[in-house]
Amino acid sequence: MYLLVTAIVTLGIGGMAALLANRSPRLSSAIGTSGAVLGSALGLVSAVTCLYSGGTAPLELSWEVPFGSFSLGMDALSAFFLLPVFGLSALAAVYGNEYMRAYHGRKSLGPHWFFFNLLIAGMALVVTARNGVLFLIAWEVMSLAPFFLVTFDDDKESVRSAGWTYLVAAHLGSLPLLVLFIMLGQTSGSLDFSSFGAAAQAAPGAAGILFMLAVVGFGTKAGFLPLHVWLPEAHPAAPSHVSAVMSGVVIKMGIYGILRTLTFIGPPPQWWGITLIGIGLASGAVGILFAIAQHDLKRMLAYSSVENIGIITTGLGIGLLGRSLDQPVLAALGFGGAIFHVLNHAMFKGLLFMGAGSVLHSTGTVNINRLGGLHKKMPKTSAYFLIGAAAVCGLPPFNGFASEFLIYLAGITGGTTLPAGGAVTAWCVVVGLAAVGGLAALCFAQAFGAVFLGEPRGSLADKAHEPGPMMLVPMALLAGGCALSGLLAPMILFKMPSALSAASGIAKETVASGLATAFDSLTFIVLVSAALITVASLLALLRRRLLEGRTVGEAGTWDCGYAAPTTRMQYTASSFTQPITALMSQVLRIKTRTTAPSGLFPAGASFETATPGGTREYIYKPVFNGVASALSRFKWLQHGRIHLYVMYIAITLIALLVWKL
Amino acid sequence: MGIWVDSTIIFIVLTNFMLLASSRLAALVRGVALQGFTLGALLLLTHSDNLTYRVWLLVVAAVGIKGIAFPMFLKRTLNNINVHREVEPYIGYSLSILIGIAGLLLSLWIGSRLPLPGPIVSTLAIPVAFSTMLTGFFLIISRKNALTQVIGYLAAENGIFVFGVTAVHSSSIWVELGILLDVLVAVFVMGIAIHHINKEFESTDVDRFSSLKD
Amino acid sequence: MDAEALIHIGIALLLAPLFLGVVNRTKAVFAGRQGRPLLQAYFDLAKLLRKGAVYSRTTTWVFRAGPVIGLSAVLMSLTLLPFGGQGALISFKGDFVLFAYLLGLARFSTVMAAMDVGSSFEGMGASREVTFSALAEPVLFLCFLALARHTGVFSFSEMLPAISYSTWTHAGPALVLVASALFLVTLAENSRIPIDDPNTHLELTMIHEVMVLDHGGPDFAFIQYGSALKLWAFSALVVGTLLPIGGIDLPTGVVLSTAGTFILAVMVGAVESTMARLRLLRVPQYMAGAAAFAVFALVIAL
Numbered sequence A: 001m002y003l004l005v006t007a008i009v010t011l012g013i014g015g016m017a018a019l020l021a022n023r024s025p026r027l028s029s030a031i032g033t034s035g036a037v038l039g040s041a042l043g044l045v046s047a048v049t050c051l052y053s054g055g056t057a058p059l060e061l062s063w064e065v066p067f068g069s070f071s072l073g074m075d076a077l078s079a080f081f082l083l084p085v086f087g088l089s090a091l092a093a094v095y096g097n098e099y100m101r102a103y104h105g106r107k108s109l110g111p112h113w114f115f116f117n118l119l120i121a122g123m124a125l126v127v128t129a130r131n132g133v134l135f136l137i138a139w140e141v142m143s144l145a146p147f148f149l150v151t152f153d154d155d156k157e158s159v160r161s162a163g164w165t166y167l168v169a170a171h172l173g174s175l176p177l178l179v180l181f182i183m184l185g186q187t188s189g190s191l192d193f194s195s196f197g198a199a200a201q202a203a204p205g206a207a208g209i210l211f212m213l214a215v216v217g218f219g220t221k222a223g224f225l226p227l228h229v230w231l232p233e234a235h236p237a238a239p240s241h242v243s244a245v246m247s248g249v250v251i252k253m254g255i256y257g258i259l260r261t262l263t264f265i266g267p268p269p270q271w272w273g274i275t276l277i278g279i280g281l282a283s284g285a286v287g288i289l290f291a292i293a294q295h296d297l298k299r300m301l302a303y304s305s306v307e308n309i310g311i312i313t314t315g316l317g318i319g320l321l322g323r324s325l326d327q328p329v330l331a332a333l334g335f336g337g338a339i340f341h342v343l344n345h346a347m348f349k350g351l352l353f354m355g356a357g358s359v360l361h362s363t364g365t366v367n368i369n370r371l372g373g374l375h376k377k378m379p380k381t382s383a384y385f386l387i388g389a390a391a392v393c394g395l396p397p398f399n400g401f402a403s404e405f406l407i408y409l410a411g412i413t414g415g416t417t418l419p420a421g422g423a424v425t426a427w428c429v430v431v432g433l434a435a436v437g438g439l440a441a442l443c444f445a446q447a448f449g450a451v452f453l454g455e456p457r458g459s460l461a462d463k464a465h466e467p468g469p470m471m472l473v474p475m476a477l478l479a480g481g482c483a484l485s486g487l488l489a490p491m492i493l494f495k496m497p498s499a500l501s502a503a504s505g506i507a508k509e510t511v512a513s514g515l516a517t518a519f520d521s522l523t524f525i526v527l528v529s530a531a532l533i534t535v536a537s538l539l540a541l542l543r544r545r546l547l548e549g550r551t552v553g554e555a556g557t558w559d560c561g562y563a564a565p566t567t568r569m570q571y572t573a574s575s576f577t578q579p580i581t582a583l584m585s586q587v588l589r590i591k592t593r594t595t596a597p598s599g600l601f602p603a604g605a606s607f608e609t610a611t612p613g614g615t616r617e618y619i620y621k622p623v624f625n626g627v628a629s630a631l632s633r634f635k636w637l638q639h640g641r642i643h644l645y646v647m648y649i650a651i652t653l654i655a656l657l658v659w660k661l
Numbered sequence B: 001m002g003i004w005v006d007s008t009i010i011f012i013v014l015t016n017f018m019l020l021a022s023s024r025l026a027a028l029v030r031g032v033a034l035q036g037f038t039l040g041a042l043l044l045l046t047h048s049d050n051l052t053y054r055v056w057l058l059v060v061a062a063v064g065i066k067g068i069a070f071p072m073f074l075k076r077t078l079n080n081i082n083v084h085r086e087v088e089p090y091i092g093y094s095l096s097i098l099i100g101i102a103g104l105l106l107s108l109w110i111g112s113r114l115p116l117p118g119p120i121v122s123t124l125a126i127p128v129a130f131s132t133m134l135t136g137f138f139l140i141i142s143r144k145n146a147l148t149q150v151i152g153y154l155a156a157e158n159g160i161f162v163f164g165v166t167a168v169h170s171s172s173i174w175v176e177l178g179i180l181l182d183v184l185v186a187v188f189v190m191g192i193a194i195h196h197i198n199k200e201f202e203s204t205d206v207d208r209f210s211s212l213k214d
Numbered sequence C: 001m002d003a004e005a006l007i008h009i010g011i012a013l014l015l016a017p018l019f020l021g022v023v024n025r026t027k028a029v030f031a032g033r034q035g036r037p038l039l040q041a042y043f044d045l046a047k048l049l050r051k052g053a054v055y056s057r058t059t060t061w062v063f064r065a066g067p068v069i070g071l072s073a074v075l076m077s078l079t080l081l082p083f084g085g086q087g088a089l090i091s092f093k094g095d096f097v098l099f100a101y102l103l104g105l106a107r108f109s110t111v112m113a114a115m116d117v118g119s120s121f122e123g124m125g126a127s128r129e130v131t132f133s134a135l136a137e138p139v140l141f142l143c144f145l146a147l148a149r150h151t152g153v154f155s156f157s158e159m160l161p162a163i164s165y166s167t168w169t170h171a172g173p174a175l176v177l178v179a180s181a182l183f184l185v186t187l188a189e190n191s192r193i194p195i196d197d198p199n200t201h202l203e204l205t206m207i208h209e210v211m212v213l214d215h216g217g218p219d220f221a222f223i224q225y226g227s228a229l230k231l232w233a234f235s236a237l238v239v240g241t242l243l244p245i246g247g248i249d250l251p252t253g254v255v256l257s258t259a260g261t262f263i264l265a266v267m268v269g270a271v272e273s274t275m276a277r278l279r280l281l282r283v284p285q286y287m288a289g290a291a292a293f294a295v296f297a298l299v300i301a302l
Helices: A002-020 A025-053 A076-103 A110-128 A132-153 A157-188 A193-199 A204-222 A231-237 A240-264 A270-293 A297-324 A328-363 A379-392 A399-417 A420-452 A459-463 A469-487 A489-494 A497-504 A508-514 A516-547 A578-583 A614-637 A642-660 B002-021 B025-046 B053-080 B093-113 B125-142 B146-167 B172-201 B206-212 C003-031 C040-049 C061-078 C095-117 C120-151 C165-189 C218-242 C250-274 C280-301
Strands: A059-061 A070-072 A552-555 A591-595 A606-610 C053-056
Touching: A002 A025, A002 A110, A025 A076, A025 A110, A070 A132, A076 A110, A076 A240, A076 A328, A076 A469, A076 A497, A110 A132, A110 A240, A132 A157, A132 A231, A132 A240, A157 A193, A157 A204, A157 A231, A157 A240, A193 A240, A204 A240, A204 A270, A231 A240, A231 A297, A240 A297, A240 A328, A240 A497, A270 A297, A270 A420, A270 A578, A297 A328, A297 A399, A297 A420, A328 A379, A328 A399, A328 A459, A328 A469, A328 A489, A328 A497, A328 A508, A328 A516, A379 A399, A379 A420, A379 A469, A379 C095, A399 A420, A399 A469, A399 A489, A399 A516, A399 C095, A399 C120, A420 C095, A420 C120, A469 A489, A469 A516, A489 A516, A497 A508, A508 A516, A516 C061, A516 C095, A516 C218, A578 C120, A642 B093, A642 B125, B002 B025, B002 B093, B002 B125, B002 B146, B025 B053, B025 B146, B053 B146, B053 B172, B093 B125, B125 B146, B146 B172, C003 C040, C003 C061, C003 C218, C003 C250, C040 C218, C053 C061, C061 C095, C061 C218, C095 C120, C095 C218, C120 C165, C120 C280, C165 C218, C165 C250, C165 C280, C218 C250
Parallel strands: A552 C053
Antiparallel strands: A059 A070, A591 A606
């Protein structure tokens, strides 16, 4: 535990030192990065030792805030979540060091690194806090720090409005959390987590309200479907390493919050699991559909994060369902798949954002339809991006498949063994996951193909170049991690029962026995994956032998006899996705602006599409506009005269004092 | 001993009325300086039985900051801006004095009803503290010049100081030092802000600020 | 894993091109033609393996890896399928998920190779292929779920060989529904009429064929062989669902299953000869029809 506190303190010192060294951007970047890496390394060591030794002694420091106590604790669940927090943040810090070199001299980097380190420290505190007040303060820190990171490029109007959207959403989401902790504190008498568990058993009716508060509050941070509108604005606007951390880790804090709340509020009734499954499948489907319709690479990745959070939530939902129906196998598989996917998603989404960042860094754009053929200029980046894309589609042998397999297995087990109602829910889970997986393959085939393969579609791609080692090495490590987690999935599963039992409240041995079938299945999957790689290598060798004595030539791509094919004749990403976007046009509501070619020898034409999010356009905007116009009636109260404001304050204070006496 | 404490406290009330009645900015600055010295004297008197180094530290700090540093800083700001009189406040000077008396009566009533923890050096202490605070607020509300508002803020803080010195014992010294530090920062900021506002708008008339509203 | 399972793989590897031959011969018979020899596919593969290769200048290692990964994935998926009433080479709980995703991996690598070429033809084919398979995945899973629910187990090697006369008596209609849905998915995933025409060479009407337009030589041999194997795999699924050969000894089971597979080939040929290709906009409705069959089969089980 002391190691963790040292890690947090190191992060704090690194941040402040970076702030102090603001005059020299190179120095403050170096200090900020090394602070982040050092702190994260210490934190990782402490988390891994906790996972291997099974729990650490809690730490309590005295703190004079009323109801608050600085008590930290690390159980298996917290340790598991600390792994992506520290791991991805360290890699992102290294990546960010070189990424931010473009800003040297233009903007001050000291505050940026200060807030980056603060974000990591805040997340570590959120995961290990064992007191309501400490948790809420850490949550606020963790919510505010990204605001300053997102608005780094604040000379752009879009970035400013994205930061504003993020801030409003983060604070609207914190409100239910405040109510949640107040209610928990009232029933149990104190705000310490250890006292929550016992007291909350008392009122079953209240448990439902607490659950919904947690879903809304933590769900805003995680990006559940109707509450996700800030995600596609904020994540693309931030610098790429910040996007990687935000998509990979910060939104997982919402999932952690829900898991932790579940440990407080007693045995779940069925409707909790079904609600989470509904939210999960909806987020997954809508998320990936909107991702397909985007032509900004980072916005697409943000929507894909919504989709993956949907998958995680579906796993949580079916785990909860298993818990409420007293089916330990279902619960173990569901929770296991969800938590494993948390780790995996951090890895491949971080990798994908870093890849997008490299593209942005060298070409200056992330518009898919203007790129193309970058593979020739950036071979390593494109290889790593391909691994990330294959992982996010859930293709074997990578890690995405392993975690999705666990959730599939839960759904299949439920669908086969449960009676009617539960079986139908389980079938929906399986079919939903299958649909989402198919669409994800579409989305990332389009993304990778349009950006890296083919021919460059414009002149922007000429500037592309491979980024330096500090940006490549984190990507390589993450890509290796994706492959290794896939191949070593059974071993990871072996380590999970303690975390799962902490999360689901089921005894560790029951969890372990529930996971036994999954363990066997995953071992076979690894076997098949290994065989796949072997067979592929053999076939490649066979082909090389066959082609040895023969002519292997090069020519242009077959063009059906066009006299002068141009690179603009390639399929663009929008054309690639046209069949599915046309099919789902009611959901997507893509806005198009065209000027059609006219005349016998058409000269110019244009076609432009934009997909603003449906929830934002048709639900939030009207509501907010309505509230704004209703409140503008009160504008006369704001007359700009300070002394009258002070008078209001003074009169109120005196009135209160007199009334109380 | 009690008589000296009472006299000092009454003297503070007199400085309050001086603040309320003056229209010349230099007189206002002298008024707060006087209050600062009086507060130092009050400290010495109330803690005369155990004059530890902490008490002396606080006396030096109070007199130094409130009696000397702030007034000097305000004088310097006064010389930079070109205004020497408060022109046309929202509430006229005679009415101000009447309101000051009403505030004193209100404070006396509140002081009698307020349940207090420990023994106090004088029954007048709480009412006077309160009325000083009210004077400070009143200056902020009713005067147009930004510098006068700063002085009102200082007067309010002096009232809190009186409250702290007379009603709270033991560890109140550190609390007082904390508040002093607060005020130090605030006044510096305000002084700088006034200077910039004057430079920008060529006036420190608060009424004109309302053009900045939404 | 037992040695008998290797028999299935051996049969599949050997006879898959013959399956294509039977389909083509059926279509020829319907059209009143002589048609090509039954073993034509073998001759084609041999010819292709003897050739050199020409690669487009636009392509990268992705293009060269596509056929290799595609074929390996299909080969591995074969190891998961039971045949002739025996278990598969590799079987575990939930192996049909791996089956579906291995085929997905094969499709992904082919699509990547198609995008690598940088031509609008391949892009067109790739875009339609991914859209239709995104629609077909859920239907495939629905069929697997129905089978799992009716047999109570969730591994191919337990589900399919367990189907015997008794299963037919109490779940007969469901099995027929599932088999029909699987048949429809087979036609969709293997680019047969009514989804795609394997004989057309007009780019605007091709889906699968146009994706592999730029491959040649051994690469194209791998791709052709891979699609033959994939067709065989799906047929083995349909036949396994329908034939009540649970508990029969090995030689009879193998013979019966092989016969069933070739009867299915004739059916595919018949469907291809008697129907026209659907308009591309109608394919989602086709998929919805297949989904309806599968859902119905599921609901019966409740």
